Amino acid sequence: MYFLPGLHVTDSGQVLVCGYLTHTVVQVDRDGRQILAEVVTENNGVILPLSVYYSKHTRSIIVGMRNNTDITVFKEQ
Template sequence: MLMVLCFTVYKCAVSPTGDKLYIINNNQHKLLTLARDGSVLATFTDHALDNPNGLHVTPAGQVLVSGWGSNTIIQVDSEGKRKLATLAMEDEVVKPWSVCYNRHTASIIVGLYNKSSIIVFKVG
């Protein structure tokens, strides 16, 4: 028997104002931005977003996504339409599993799958 895993809604996060829902589609390597009514506002794809699996929205509304297959952490604008920055790449992160921003320490915390550890990046 062949089993196919379809991570259509792999992870989700809500904007600080509650008007947008961000969804990772792991299988199609996409970040979707939805309105409250479920309508699609934006679909974001990028070569640095291979097997996305970590998702976090900062208090400022910027979206952080980890690409497990691409070994990257990217920052996307609050509209979910364009990449603002690549925050970490393969030489710094390998198989990033989760990502989170801590505003009290102004740092990005990345959980790594293969090493069962975290990396902390100071920002700002």
């Protein structure tokens, strides 16, 4: 089974992508060719991320993962 990466474009135009096999959520450039930053990683508890969303209201990143029935919320620092 193949998994397409979860993707979210914030209101400010930042592109967030789930790295399913790398256990990361990264920010990429608008063309999707270059990783600009690792946003959250396995060290933060991310395992097999499937979906990502940034809430400007709570200033947090919400990540859904394959092996977890819960969502994980990371507050912006």
